[in-house]
Amino acid sequence: MTASCAQSGRQRVCVLGSTGSIGKSTLDVIARNPDQYTVHSLVAGRNADVMLEQARQFRPQYIVMADEQAANKLRADLQSEGLRIAVESGQDAMNQVAADGDVDVVMAAIVGAAGLPPTMAAVRAGKKILLANKETLVMTGALFMDAVKASGSVLLPIDSEHNAIFQCLPADHLRGLERVGVRRILLTASGGPFRQSPVESFAAVTPEQACAHPNWSMGRKISVDSATMMNKGLEFIEACWLFDARPEQVEVVIHPQSIIHSMVDYEDGSVLAQMGNPDMRTPIAHALAWPGRIPSGVAPLSLTEIARLDFYAPDMMRYRCLKLAQDVARSGGTAAAMLNAANEIAVDAFLERKLRFDRIPEVINATLQTLPVMSAGDIDQVLEADREARYLARKQVSQMQGVA
Numbered sequence: 001m002t003a004s005c006a007q008s009g010r011q012r013v014c015v016l017g018s019t020g021s022i023g024k025s026t027l028d029v030i031a032r033n034p035d036q037y038t039v040h041s042l043v044a045g046r047n048a049d050v051m052l053e054q055a056r057q058f059r060p061q062y063i064v065m066a067d068e069q070a071a072n073k074l075r076a077d078l079q080s081e082g083l084r085i086a087v088e089s090g091q092d093a094m095n096q097v098a099a100d101g102d103v104d105v106v107m108a109a110i111v112g113a114a115g116l117p118p119t120m121a122a123v124r125a126g127k128k129i130l131l132a133n134k135e136t137l138v139m140t141g142a143l144f145m146d147a148v149k150a151s152g153s154v155l156l157p158i159d160s161e162h163n164a165i166f167q168c169l170p171a172d173h174l175r176g177l178e179r180v181g182v183r184r185i186l187l188t189a190s191g192g193p194f195r196q197s198p199v200e201s202f203a204a205v206t207p208e209q210a211c212a213h214p215n216w217s218m219g220r221k222i223s224v225d226s227a228t229m230m231n232k233g234l235e236f237i238e239a240c241w242l243f244d245a246r247p248e249q250v251e252v253v254i255h256p257q258s259i260i261h262s263m264v265d266y267e268d269g270s271v272l273a274q275m276g277n278p279d280m281r282t283p284i285a286h287a288l289a290w291p292g293r294i295p296s297g298v299a300p301l302s303l304t305e306i307a308r309l310d311f312y313a314p315d316m317m318r319y320r321c322l323k324l325a326q327d328v329a330r331s332g333g334t335a336a337a338m339l340n341a342a343n344e345i346a347v348d349a350f351l352e353r354k355l356r357f358d359r360i361p362e363v364i365n366a367t368l369q370t371l372p373v374m375s376a377g378d379i380d381q382v383l384e385a386d387r388e389a390r391y392l393a394r395k396q397v398s399q400m401q402g403v404a
């Protein structure tokens with residue numbers, strides 16, 4: 001199989017987080033372009049049923065599940081159907097498959113800090129990385145970008161905003177934004193489902209309401225992040241690293257229709273925007289095929305049907321998580337890893353109905369106020385900051401439980 005794929009010139013893709021929203025969209029784009037891509041391996045957490053369906057359709061060489069029981073169930077199911085696919089479980093197997101010599105492209109779409117080890121393994125192995133898992137870059141910042149440079153990896157952003165910015169920037173933008181005439185990056189945000197709700201109503205927001213995004217269909221964690229606008233905060237930090245931008249060069253603009261995915265403002269007054277229907281298959285197809293183009297299955301944009309596009313400045317009293325992230329972008333070191341870890345704990349607690357929606361920024365703020373910011377000299381220091389922040393954030397959550 002390996003030899004025939006290499007001979008046919010198809011790119012061999014490893015999908016980290018294949019059972020999730022981005023993972024499924026990635027497989028959809030691959031299925032539309034079978035002459036150009038083949039699935040080498042699929043990696044996920046515990047959803048053995050969805051993985052079985054994906055295994056039947058894409059026949060990867062390897063599957064890795066984080067959860068051992070899920071891997072055992074899948075192995076038995078595959079065997080009973082006569083499908084000969086190697087199934088492993090655990091972190092080491094994930095790292096190995098992401099760095100496998102037969103892999104050309106790695107879609108990094110595991111949610112949260114759990115995506116860090118396999119994504120880093122893929123970077124160190126010099127793979128072409130399609131980065132959806134923004135938390136990895138937010139946590140490790142300069143360490144991640146240095147590893148990309150050292151290995152010669154090609155790094156392409158999947159977040160629709162960063163993919164849009166990438167498409168609007170000149171190819172040599174890493175010479176420096178000012179040198180290529182860029183004045184500002186305009187990072188658009190839908191404003192989430194509570195853009196117009198009274199701030200006083202945030203205390204009663206349920207997980208179902210927070211996960212009902214007006215424009216995008218996404219996993220639960222990023223949906224809550226979009227509702228608090230921590231997602232935009234993480235994207236703000238991500239943009240600084242990806243495009244070597246200072247925080248003051250990135251401006252967040254609320255654009256409720258999510259048609260313009262972000263813009264670049266040049267010193268001659270030109271503003272370049274990338275537009276499209278809100279469907280993640282567009283940035284996925286763009287990154288898979290870059291510098292070419294392939295069909296994605298996304299419907300053509302009808303501007304006459306959309307008719308109007310609105311823009312507002314964000315209200316920082318409403319979006320306290322965005323403010324916290326922007327402050328962290330200015331402080332550097334381990335602060336971003338701590339912010340990300342405290343946010344993951346707070347969002348999990350909210351989804352499990354153990355924390356009120358309006359307390360998410362309080363948990364993060366209290367964690368950041370308590371822990372000292374250290375320099376992020378290596379991955380171990382980042383992981384230590386992540387662990388400490390998780391411990392403290394969990395304490396904050398239990399202290400806030402039962403407090404009216």
Ligand SMILES: NC(=O)c1ccc[n+]([C@@H]2O[C@H](COP(=O)([O-])OP(=O)(O)OC[C@H]3O[C@@H](n4cnc5c(N)ncnc54)[C@H](OP(=O)(O)O)[C@@H]3O)[C@@H](O)[C@H]2O)c1
Nearest residue numbers: 017019020021022044045046047066111114132133218219
């Ligand atoms: N969805 C979007 O539109 C969108 C847009 C831009 C960026 N992103 C980013 O893309 C990433 C994925 O988002 P999503 O919306 O696709 O999330 P999702 O639907 O919740 O999917 C998450 C994926 O990660 C897997 N996973 C969770 N924990 C794991 C672990 N410990 N080890 C291995 N795999 C694990 C899940 O597997 P199981 O379900 O099998 O447990 C699932 O395949 C996030 O970083 C998000 O910020 C998403």
